[in-house]
Amino acid sequence: MKQVRSAFDGVAKTVRMDAARYIDPRSGSEKIVRLPGAALEAGSAHYNEAEHKGHLHCLHCDAHVRPRPASETAISGSSLKGHAAAFAIVAGQRHDTACEFYTAPKKSAPGRSKVNEGKGYRVHINTQEYSELYTPRDGSYSRRGAITKINDPDLADREIYTVKSAADLVEFMTMKETSRVVDSVVIFGNCKPIPWQDFFVRYNRAEPKQKRFLDLIARLRAGGADAQIPVLMEMQIARPRKFHPHAENLWVLSRRIPYERGDNGKSHDIFPAARIDREAAIHDRGVSGAFGNGTHQLVLGLATLNHPEGGHYYINVIVSDADQVMTVNIENIMKRASAKAHIGQLPAPELSPK
Secondary structure (H helix, E strand, O other), X not given: OOXXXXXXXXXXXXXXXXXXXXXXXXXXXXXXXXXXXXXXOOOOEEOOHHHHOOOEEOOOOOOEEEXXXXXXXXXXXXXXXXXXXXXXXXXXXXOOOOOOOXXXXXXXXXXXXXXXXXXOOEEEEOOOOOOOOEEOOOOEEEEOOEEEEOOOHHHHOXXXXXXXXXXXXXHHHHHOOHXXXXXXXXEOOOOOOEEHHHHEEOOOOOOOOOHHHHHHHHHHHHOOOOOOEEEEEEEEOOXXXXXXXXXXXXXXXXXXXXXXXXXXXXXXXXXXXXXXXXXXXXXXHHHHOOEOOOOEEEEEEEEEEEOHHHOOEEEEEEEOOHHHEEEOOHHHHHHHHHHHHHHOOOOOOOOOOO
């Protein structure tokens, strides 16, 4: 089987992928998988999310694919039709040039802005839930099929960087020029573009008040009870923890942050927290063991606020995929970024990517 090219400038053809290769992560055996309702041949099987999710590949190359449901007609009563159910390439993956689904790249649309390499990146978060939100060919992003053109001139000329996991974001901070990382904005679904320093919520070793967490609390409180804010949040836990999926307590609490005192004089502190999704943990040991390899993690997800009975403030992120968590010490990111800058004869950053 040919390997996916690391450097690629093409896009997938419009030919439908009606089947995919499932590779068993334990045995390495392969099986042809088709969508529910499709006719089966000997040795093939219908797609089962609990078994096959995350382990599907193109039939003709090693690109990762996923099932894509049929879309509804775009305009009622018109001749415009949505796409049929099929397998689609996962965002950020690439077909090999020898693959049946490879085609030559399209030329840029006339008048499209050139990349300004002096500005930060446009970082697009393409997790499983949001894998269809971004359409790189026309510079737009969408939610549930509703296209929204990017008409902000500040975004139009930023270089696009697509990530799918916390590990991808660590690589981004480590390998890209620090000044551009700090100047980046993050696109997550249809949320308003988020400045990097609002998205990357971490402890400040030199600042006891922890301004980034205080700012996040303020934004969550201003957003009301249903506020959800995309974050890459640092966790510092007392000890590594692995959970049994049926355990009563599936919470992980990070180092507390002093915040305020109530009318009774008691302190009301901030606790960054992660909750393991029980159903996900039952089907994926990686989820139940996401915090089992160290005491410093970065967690990618939607932050919500819980303030029970006027007590402590809990910034909660639900973890339903192991890719949301990366065990890493931010100080090590700083060191690697500094070493990279030194090797490249660039000014070494004084701090880690902010």
